[in-house]
Amino acid sequence: MGKVISFINDKGGVTKSTSTVSLATYLMAEGARVAVVDVDARHSCLDWAAVADNNGHPTPLMVGNSHSNAGNQILKLKEDYDYVLVDGMSSFVTSGRRDVIASIIKASDFILIPSLPNPFDLWALAELTDMIKSRQEITGGLPKTWIFGSAVRDNTNEWKDFVKAKDEAPFPLLTTYLPYSVDFPRTTGQGRSPLVLPESSKSRQALIAWAQEVKEITQ
């Protein structure tokens, strides 16, 4: 049985899709069998895979499912893949699609919540926190959930301030973060990820450190 890792945040533009495909490239490079379930009707991950495929780059198995049966499909995929990565939709609260996210939460072994490093983004997690914690209450703490900092500007105090605010956060914070860099849009726009950049690339190094931490906590 594989592991289901879902990237969920009701807030838009917090790098759910970029993180999903970047982690997929790392795990595939390690030889893992990876499936991605794209829950967002705007299907960013499906588009990314189509570009990758056109350019002859390896892609994970891709599935689009924005319905409340997504959880069942995820559980089936888990039987055949080492990792099932789920890219959640944003604005599920205002668009009345809590059912879809609830179904994903139920099927997840782990949840990663990308958050931009500012207090507004942390405070915006209230609704999702309630949904995850209600599930955790009946399962004895599953799915295990972390928040991680994304698009963090190096050479500023953003990350330090975010770490200081971690006691206000509803879930633990990963120690690694994904830095703010045009390397992410540039490489994902080609159906790849910063993993293809030279070893000296800071984005590549940060992505690897982050993916390694994700691998460790999801062992």
Ligand SMILES: Nc1ncnc2c1ncn2[C@@H]1O[C@H](COP(=O)(O)OP(=O)(O)OP(=O)(O)O)[C@@H](O)[C@H]1O
């Ligand atoms: N580390 C990064 N540094 C700079 N820009 C980034 C980074 N990661 C992602 N981006 C860019 O930020 C924007 C939002 O990222 P992305 O689409 O992955 O977020 P999302 O949470 O999936 O958004 P949505 O809610 O619309 O699905 C995109 O333009 C993306 O290319």
Ligand SMILES: [Mg+2]
């Ligand atoms: Mg997205």
